[in-house]
Structure formats: structure tokens, C-alpha cells
Amino acid sequence: MSDAPRLAFLKGHGTENDFVIVPDPDGRLELSPAAVARICDRRAGVGGDGLIRVVRSSAHPEARGMADEAEWFMDYRNSDGSVAEMCGNGVRVFARYLERAGLVEAGDLAVATRAGVRRIHIAKDDLGGTDAPGGAITVQMGKAALPEPGADGPVTVAVGEHSWPARHVDMGNPHAVAFVDDLDQAGRLFDAPAVTPGSAYPHGTNVEFVVDRGPRHVAMRVHERGSGETRSCGTGACAVMVATARRDGADPAADGHPVTYTVDVPGGRLVISELPDGTVEMTGPAVIVAEGELDPAWLDTALA
Numbered sequence: 001m002s003d004a005p006r007l008a009f010l011k012g013h014g015t016e017n018d019f020v021i022v023p024d025p026d027g028r029l030e031l032s033p034a035a036v037a038r039i040c041d042r043r044a045g046v047g048g049d050g051l052i053r054v055v056r057s058s059a060h061p062e063a064r065g066m067a068d069e070a071e072w073f074m075d076y077r078n079s080d081g082s083v084a085e086m087c088g089n090g091v092r093v094f095a096r097y098l099e100r101a102g103l104v105e106a107g108d109l110a111v112a113t114r115a116g117v118r119r120i121h122i123a124k125d126d127l128g129g130t131d132a133p134g135g136a137i138t139v140q141m142g143k144a145a146l147p148e149p150g151a152d153g154p155v156t157v158a159v160g161e162h163s164w165p166a167r168h169v170d171m172g173n174p175h176a177v178a179f180v181d182d183l184d185q186a187g188r189l190f191d192a193p194a195v196t197p198g199s200a201y202p203h204g205t206n207v208e209f210v211v212d213r214g215p216r217h218v219a220m221r222v223h224e225r226g227s228g229e230t231r232s233c234g235t236g237a238c239a240v241m242v243a244t245a246r247r248d249g250a251d252p253a254a255d256g257h258p259v260t261y262t263v264d265v266p267g268g269r270l271v272i273s274e275l276p277d278g279t280v281e282m283t284g285p286a287v288i289v290a291e292g293e294l295d296p297a298w299l300d301t302a303l304a
């Protein structure tokens with residue numbers, strides 16, 4: 001019998017931010033950045049904006065401390081193999097996988113991430129404004145942090161000859177949010193936008209471009225750290241919602257009532273609220289589209 005490695009995977013997406021899901025409950029898999037990049041390659045691999053390893057919190061050194069609160073840990077990697085703290089679309093897809101695999105039931109659950117524990121609600125029949133199979137999933141994304149500019153000055157985002165002032169928003173991972181006149185001004189986004197000062201983002205950043213669509217309604221494009229332009233970014237949409245609310249003079253902590261925005265992304269729509277205690281809540285679809293096994297001979301070369 002061959003001792004070539006075997007690896008089961010699923011493919012899923014949330015508003016077309018797509019992921020390869022790798023169940024590894026006992027945390028046995030060593031996935032190097034190069035192996036993740038090969039698996040996420042859209043031509044020579046399975047293809048995805050990122051890879052999500054599903055590990056029991058008790059089996060992962062970064063999650064053991066959260067095991068009492070959350071049984072499962074989302075080990076998220078960008079498509080270039082780099083590690084990220086959090087993925088908003090990914091955590092909904094993660095929850096959908098757990099439900100589909102019979103590891104949790106619809107309703108309330110908690111998931112451990114590098115940005116901390118996230119509380120999730122899997123709606124049973126409510127499509128939450130989506131027509132996605134399985135309906136909507138709501139995630140409590142934690143509180144946004146909006147660091148004031150440091151000694152090196154305010155954040156600026158530039159693409160070609162265009163440049164814009166940007167708002168630094170931290171959703172567990174870093175974002176630079178720029179309000180633009182037209183989403184096409186961001187160009188083809190093959191390369192990462194220039195973000196200055198570099199000292200604001202020592203570990204790089206995701207960049208969002210935002211336009212108004214109507215009252216409490218915006219649209220965005222995103223260039224993701226470690227993945228390039230994607231069709232959606234959940235943490236990015238939350239950062240956009242909070243930056244837009246502040247620009248519009250809305251602050252639930254001061255106003256004492258929640259504020260809700262619709263955020264359109266190229267791959268669909270997310271509905272995001274900020275509550276008076278500062279918690280940001282995101283609702284959107286999460287779909288599993290395929291399930292299979294990597295070819296053992298190919299995997300052998302990918303893991304080498």
C-alpha cells in the first residue's frame with residue numbers, strides 16, 4: 001500500500017472570497033507557506049484567496065488558551081502562504097463547514113481565531129437578504145480600533161497618479177480605508193497600493209477603496225495583504241463600515257444606539273452593524289461548493 005500523503009479538502013466561499021478548507025482536527029498537518037501557496041494557486045493547484053485549516057483548539061499551541069470557550073480554531077493563511085490574524089468571510093465559511101460536517105448545530109457557537117474568540121450565529125431558515133444555500137451567518141467581529149496618526153503623520157494610499165487620505169482601522173487585522181470618487185480610480189490593482197507611512201503598518205495592510213451608494217450604503221474594492229485583489233473581504237467591509245460611520249458623524253458608543261450599513265463588494269453584499277458597546281456584527285452568506293481529496297502524487301510534490 002502506498003504511503004503517499006492523503007489530504008481531504010473542501011472548497012467554499014463567502015461573497016466570492018474563496019477558500020480551500022482543510023480539516024485537521026488533531027493538528028497533525030505541517031503546511032509550509034510554499035505548500036499553502038501551491039494549493040491556493042488558481043492554475044496549478046485547487047485555487048483560493050486563502051486556506052483555512054480546521055483544528056481543535058486544544059490541539060493548536062496558539063489556541064489552547066481559548067479551548068474552554070471555543071472547541072474549534074481557524075488557522076487562516078493567505079494565498080501567498082502568510083499567516084493572518086483573522087478573516088471575516090473565512091470564519092463564516094468555517095462555521096458552515098462545522099455545521100455541514102455535523103460538528104456543530106445551527107444556532108450559536110464560538111470559534112477561536114488569532115484575533116481572539118468570535119461568536120457566531122448560524123441562521124436556520126433566514127436567508128438574511130441572501131439567496132445563498134444555507135442562509136446567512138452572523139459573526140460578532142469584536143471592536144474596531146482606530147489608531148490616531150503617529151509621529152510619521154496621517155495614512156495615505158496611492159495608486160498610479162491618484163492618492164487619497166486613508167483611515168487606519170484595526171479589526172484584529174490591519175486595514176487602510178480610502179474614500180474615492182470612483183472605484184475604477186483604483187485601477188487594475190495587480191500590485192499592492194502604496195501605503196505611507198510604512199510605520200503605521202509594520203506587518204503590511206489590507207487596503208479598501210470606498211464609494212457611496214446611498215444613505216448608510218457603500219460599495220468597496222479591496223486589495224488584500226497576501227492575496228491581491230479579491231471579490232470581498234469581511235474584516236475589510238467591517239473596517240469600511242466603521243470608517244464610514246465616523247465620517248458620517250455616527251458613533252454608537254456616543255449616540256447610544258446601533259448603526260447599520262449595507263456594504264456591497266464585487267462578490268455580493270454584507271450587512272454590518274456597530275452596537276453601542278462597540279461590537280461590530282457582520283451578516284452574510286457562506287457556501288460550501290465542493291469536497292474532494294488532493295491527488296497523493298501531486299500533494300507529495302506540494303509538501304516537499
Ligand SMILES: N[C@@H](CCC[C@H](N)C(=O)O)C(=O)O
Pocket residue numbers: 017050078083084085086087088089090173174206224225226227230232233234235236
Ligand atoms: N478575506 C479576509 C481577510 C483575510 C486576511 C487578510 N488578507 C490579512 O492578511 O489580514 C476577510 O474576509 O476578512
